[in-house]
Amino acid sequence: MSGPLRKLKSVTVLALDDAGAEDAFLADAQRYRRELLAHCYRMTGSLHDAEDLVQETYLRAWKSYKGFEGKSSVRTWLYRIATNTCLTALDGRKRRPLPTGLGAPAGDPTADIAEHHEIPWLEPLPDSPREDPSDPSVIAESRESVRLAFVAALQHLSPRQRAVLILREVLQWKAAEVGAAIGVSTAAVNSLLQRARAQLDEVQPSREDQLVPPDSPEASDLLAKFISAFETYDMDKLAELFTADAVWEMPPFDGWYQGPHNIITLSRTHCPAEKAGDMRFRAITANGQPAAALYLLNPGTGTHEAFQLHVLDVRHGGIAHVVAFKEDGLFEKFGLPATL
Incomplete structure (x- = not known):
């Protein structure tokens, strides 16, 4: 060569x-x-x-x-x-x-609510299946x-x-x-x-106020009861699941609400669902916490369509915090179907 x-x-x-x-x-x-x-x-x-x-x-x-x-x-x-x-x-x-991080006090659940898409809200994270x-x-x-x-x-x-x-x-x-x-x-x-x-x-919450792992029996039981109460539209049972100082917030709406009574009033006043069967859920996990994907009935089509993704703080005393995320494309990011 x-x-x-x-x-x-x-x-x-x-x-x-x-x-x-x-x-x-x-x-x-x-x-x-x-x-x-x-x-x-x-x-x-x-x-x-x-x-x-x-x-x-x-x-x-x-x-x-x-x-x-x-x-x-x-x-x-x-x-x-x-x-x-x-x-x-x-x-x-x-x-x-x-x-809750905007600095405003807890809101009145009967007052008008408005979406604020101009705010870059915190987003949830799908858990790894691996x-x-x-x-x-x-x-x-x-x-x-x-x-x-x-x-x-x-x-x-x-x-x-x-x-x-x-x-x-x-x-x-x-x-x-x-x-x-x-x-x-x-x-x-x-x-x-x-x-x-x-x-x-x-x-940040104190270290003594630890969340219950999402795969624990207590968390699984509370998540199942949370889903059942919404699907059967049993607001009294839903109220029993929250701790006395529980917080509910739902970006892109800028208000937040505290206490079981205010949370239930918010649901009755502003949630489009009105009766049993209007809501269906799929249990998932997000951010290392129990979560549930909410599908809301569209009366025009008769199908349940992607609506909100609820991420729960479950503590030994009950459900202490729910963040109900609502944004376009969120269900797709979690690998969830658009309809049920």
Whole structure:
């Protein structure tokens, strides 16, 4: 074989080897997609934004693959890219609240209600069907870090405080690792974390007020009774399921309502359903919590159509909080049919 041909063959083989290594690297990176989605969701409070940011993370990883020197794990490297991708995307954006986070007092359930689509509301997160049941500690940790109360509390922090708190306390990174990831000193990381913790203490529920796991008998029983009470339009039974200080809110409406009596009055006053059979539900989970997809009867077609997705806080005393999400395309994101 002549010199030029030998050289051409060696370059071709090297290129194939590089391509094979890159494909293997990116294939390995794909197994972190779900946890990166949860990470971007915690940062942004939006499932839609999180999906786009994960795509951007993998695009950046693919473009910079040759600069990856193996000084950290692939997982750590991807989290660094994802975190900085989120920080760039969040620059100048408004936080995503729930109605309770707007600062207004509890509303009058008999007053008029209005939708506010101009507000970038917090969105729910579908649970992964691929959680490994052999490791309950991993499941519990992942559930707690995407629960609505925690993600809503994160929205009160600046994006950089959010990143530091998540990397330090959810992912358990060292301060020096966090500083290297977001380009600040270790002292700055510690300062950001201290301020983030102080702000969270003001808005986050206490650790003693833990939610009941969605797969526990108590949570399953309360969710079944919640669904049954609505489907049979038994408002008295529904009232019995709530704790005395239970909260109901339903973005894109900006009001929130407290106490069983006010919640039932709200349902009677503003819910389009009027009798047994008008509502049907499908039990699901979202944000590591019990949830139910509500389908409302369309009298014109005789079919039950996607209406709201209810995410429940179930505590030992009953149902303490319900967020009833209503937005176009939400059921599709959860893999739910448009009609029943």
